[in-house]
Amino acid sequence: MKPPNTLANKSLADFKVGVDNVIFSVDTQLNRLLVLLIKRREEPFSNYWSLPGTLVRNGESLETAAYRILAEKISVNNLYLEQLYTFGSPEGDSPAAAESFGKRYLSVSYFALVRFEEAKLITERDYNITWYMIDKVPDLAFNHGQILAYGWRRLRNKVEYSPVAFEVLPELFTLNDLYQFYETILGKNFSDYSNFRNRLLKLGFLKDMGLKVSRGAGRPASLYRFDEKAFAPFKDQPLVFV
Amino acid sequence: MKPPNTLANKSLADFKVGVDNVIFSVDTQLNRLLVLLIKRREEPFSNYWSLPGTLVRNGESLETAAYRILAEKISVNNLYLEQLYTFGSPEGDSPAAAESFGKRYLSVSYFALVRFEEAKLITERDYNITWYMIDKVPDLAFNHGQILAYGWRRLRNKVEYSPVAFEVLPELFTLNDLYQFYETILGKNFSDYSNFRNRLLKLGFLKDMGLKVSRGAGRPASLYRFDEKAFAPFKDQPLVFV
DNA sequence: ACAAAAGTGTTCACGGTACACCCATGA
DNA sequence: TCATGGGTGTACCGTGAACACTTTTGT
Numbered sequence: 001m002k003p004p005n006t007l008a009n010k011s012l013a014d015f016k017v018g019v020d021n022v023i024f025s026v027d028t029q030l031n032r033l034l035v036l037l038i039k040r041r042e043e044p045f046s047n048y049w050s051l052p053g054t055l056v057r058n059g060e061s062l063e064t065a066a067y068r069i070l071a072e073k074i075s076v077n078n079l080y081l082e083q084l085y086t087f088g089s090p091e092g093d094s095p096a097a098a099e100s101f102g103k104r105y106l107s108v109s110y111f112a113l114v115r116f117e118e119a120k121l122i123t124e125r126d127y128n129i130t131w132y133m134i135d136k137v138p139d140l141a142f143n144h145g146q147i148l149a150y151g152w153r154r155l156r157n158k159v160e161y162s163p164v165a166f167e168v169l170p171e172l173f174t175l176n177d178l179y180q181f182y183e184t185i186l187g188k189n190f191s192d193y194s195n196f197r198n199r200l201l202k203l204g205f206l207k208d209m210g211l212k213v214s215r216g217a218g219r220p221a222s223l224y225r226f227d228e229k230a231f232a233p234f235k236d237q238p239l240v241f242v
Numbered sequence: 243m244k245p246p247n248t249l250a251n252k253s254l255a256d257f258k259v260g261v262d263n264v265i266f267s268v269d270t271q272l273n274r275l276l277v278l279l280i281k282r283r284e285e286p287f288s289n290y291w292s293l294p295g296t297l298v299r300n301g302e303s304l305e306t307a308a309y310r311i312l313a314e315k316i317s318v319n320n321l322y323l324e325q326l327y328t329f330g331s332p333e334g335d336s337p338a339a340a341e342s343f344g345k346r347y348l349s350v351s352y353f354a355l356v357r358f359e360e361a362k363l364i365t366e367r368d369y370n371i372t373w374y375m376i377d378k379v380p381d382l383a384f385n386h387g388q389i390l391a392y393g394w395r396r397l398r399n400k401v402e403y404s405p406v407a408f409e410v411l412p413e414l415f416t417l418n419d420l421y422q423f424y425e426t427i428l429g430k431n432f433s434d435y436s437n438f439r440n441r442l443l444k445l446g447f448l449k450d451m452g453l454k455v456s457r458g459a460g461r462p463a464s465l466y467r468f469d470e471k472a473f474a475p476f477k478d479q480p481l482v483f484v
Numbered sequence: 485a486c487a488a489a490a491g492t493g494t495t496c497a498c499g500g501t502a503c504a505c506c507c508a509t510g511a
Numbered sequence: 512t513c514a515t516g517g518g519t520g521t522a523c524c525g526t527g528a529a530c531a532c533t534t535t536t537g538t
Contacts, residue, residue, distance in 0.1 A: 011299045011300055012258060012297050012298070012299055012300070013258075013259065013298050013299055013300045013301075013302070014256055014257070014258070015256070015257040015258070015259050015298075015348070016254055016255075016256070016257070017255065017257050017330070017348060055254050056254070056255050056257075056330075057253045057254055057255055058253055058254070058255045058346075059255075060255070061330060061331050062328065062330040062348075083327060083328065085325060086304065086325065086328040086350050088259070088298075088303060088304040088350070089303050104300075106257070106259060106304075106348075108328050108330070160480075174517085175517085175518090176516080176517075191500095191501095192500090192501065192502065192503085194502095194503085194518075194519080194520095195500070195501065195502085197517095197518075197519090198500095198519085198520095199499090199500080214508095214509070214510085215516085216509095216510075216515080216516085217509070217510045217511070217514070217515045217516065218508080218509060218510075218514085218515040218516030218517065219507060219508040219509055219515085219516060219517040219518075220508070220509065220516095220517075221516080221517055221518090222517085222518090238402075238480060238481060239480060239481075416490090417490085417491090418489080418490080433527095433528095434527090434528065434529065434530085436491075436492080436493090436529095436530085437527070437528065437529085439490090439491070439492090440491095440492085440493095440527095441526095441527080456535095456536070456537080457489085458488080458489085458536095458537070459487070459488045459489070459536070459537045459538070460487085460488040460489025460490065460535080460536060460537075461488080461489055461490040461491075461534065461535035461536050461537095462489090462490080462535075462536065463489080463490060463491090464490085464491090
């Protein structure tokens, strides 16, 4: 990043910076991977669905803006958030770009995973807001389809070698809960269930709490907790899960 | 990315956008991993070393700006380039930020790998420019130390599961060249040499050209070519190399 | 003939895969 | 007592790690 060069400044572009979030959640009951979409009520792309986004305000960092979007749309306590990618074609993709001469828009996208069960949607006037099943998402406004695809890929990768799952699962969970979680993100039969069990238990960062929970018929399941300290050696090591 | 909302625009931040490049190259002769640094001659951080960067101009995309930096500093034909991360703390990290009231700077960083042998440095008036050995890099201007660390991590990851090496190695290379390349990036003894050979050859995307090259004493080595088509099945598959 | 570098082969142990099987509970 | 889901055990195969060995050149 260079300091302003007063001589050459004339040709430099001025930007407004937008932040767009790809917010995922996993409905473990119905085995559904969901993404949060908002129906636009303004031109351009009026009546199209879009990713929740905002423009960055004075005194606000990118990440703060990303959290603000979240807070404005849903209320959650448990979440994971990271930066995805920055899109910035010259003279934006929107027809409105022409009228705002010399103003460019740049979009920094973030990827978030939230706990579905506790996420309450905040409905605003003029906005429709919904969890969309990932495989039912329609054409989106702007380049949001591209961003979503990118975020989805990142989610799948992330889940394989990082313990994001535990940021979003309840404190105590059964091994089956965990398996379901991976299954809905990575697809059915991503791994044999019993091998999944054995591998994870052998790694030793899942602590058996000695509690049982019974869900309808069948033998009751043990509840486990994720032990952050015991996981430490597996940081930066590929393919821990799956 | 939202369209301009004329009512609320007052509180929105205006940005200049900088692009900073982490440009790596591998000196296979001396087994050195190098990064391109530039000595600043202006405040702030005058006389500090920094990553090559620029501010984005009107009508220029982020990626174009990244390529422009490269073209201004070195001349290369073979390179790999991808976006790294976007930094954008409010009211920048530089002392100069205060004087430019209301202007914010945002830095989009790119990561590049170029072929060392063909990269010619373009010396400019007022600038010192050098290839620095990665483990000898001094404190850098702004947050460039952080960006470099980030880029270095990305380089190591990238190299393990993607064929970037072949973007930067000569058309024809020996298996030892390839091994050296990985060794200087991932560290000595990242793998047993003969196992490295066997694994890569078994995968079948290295074609033996039937040519031999002799380098001083010892048995002459076969020259290989990277076969892009034969590599296709290994796309999106983790840990092909190493 | 010897050193140096390229290339081949062999052994061993571990870990993933695919199953079959046992256990505890509700209905 | 049967169905349902939880949990354990085992046999096999592939593959990676370690290392010894052979081949071809320069000097």
